[in-house]
């Protein structure tokens with residue numbers, strides 16, 4: 441399973457499908473083939489592994505398939521993996537995470553009905569790999585990361601509205617790498633009108649091969665701003681975070697970053713629609729200017745929103761704190 445997880449990481453983190461890896465083992469434990477999913481519309485990991493084994497001239501009768509995710513049991517852009525495994529003669533299937541998808545789940549039961557033992561062996565690496573995707577499928581909405589850069593005193597911008605640059609180069613580089621792994625970046629019209637961000641993913645200073653959908657939320661006119669350059673950006677004229685997420689889900693976005701400003705962040709947090717926080721904190725003080733979030737309707741300490749699985753990382757002079765906010769992610 442460690443190997444299946446390692447090769448799964450070669451696949452894209454963005455897109456409607458999760459990263460999946462599969463290793464086919466012979467009865468003596470020899471690796472007969474391996475494959476990973478390269479993104480929606482391409483072969484699933486199991487099918488890629490079967491093709492790899494066949495290319496090597498191996499007979500898969502009685503082999504064991506070790507897959508990071510429960511094999512799918514439905515026809516989407518490709519056929520069911522359950523059929524492919526059965527037709528190839530695979531004898532046993534072991535998987536690291538159960539598929540929660542409405543349409544794609546039930547693969548293990550379907551395999552067992554065909555006389556192919558299939559069992560879940562929970563694997564932390566496989567869970568990390570699919571965590572955001574599994575959460576989005578369970579919720580039926582995109583997984584939401586709220587990202588911001590702030591000063592030590594929690595300011596997102598100075599009194600005059602300027603926010604370039606609160607954090608240093610390392611922190612900004614990190615944020616570009618995260619952008620390259622998600623399906624969409626959403627900001628409010630306030631950020632577009634004040635900061636005029638391009639909202640593109642430019643890790644290492646160059647545009648990433650995958651560019652997330654750029655989304656502007658609000659009703660004000662933002663024509664002529666950089667976000668519209670090159671086409672393809674999306675305007676959502678709503679103040680309701682649930683409507684924003686519905687629209688993005690319909691466009692097959694599974695992971696979205698909300699990058700501010702404070703109005704948007706407050707609305708998403710208030711609605712309980714933030715799964716993960718990325719707070720880049722600079723060792724600077726401003727004393728005035730907008731704070732990251734406004735009133736969340738929390739009146740007492742007991743009701744404060746508390747992050748779990750908190751990590752911190754030094755990025756130059758700045759610190760990135762990540763935390764999970766919702767249950768079951």
Ligand SMILES: NC(=O)c1ccc[n+]([C@@H]2O[C@H](COP(=O)([O-])OP(=O)(O)OC[C@H]3O[C@@H](n4cnc5c(N)ncnc54)[C@H](OP(=O)(O)O)[C@@H]3O)[C@@H](O)[C@H]2O)c1
Pocket residue numbers: 587588589590595596597601602603606627628629630631632634635657658659660661678679680681699700701702703704705707730
């Ligand atoms: N440090 C950082 O990480 C960071 C990141 C982004 C922005 N900023 C700073 O944030 C400041 C801009 O703040 P902002 O709050 O105006 O930005 P914002 O949240 O990006 O935009 C606010 C606008 O979003 C729309 N909106 C979306 N959902 C809403 C809701 N639930 N309720 C009300 N309005 C909603 C409204 O647009 P309409 O009025 O058009 O309907 C509202 O005026 C700037 O100074 C910028 O530099 C800092």
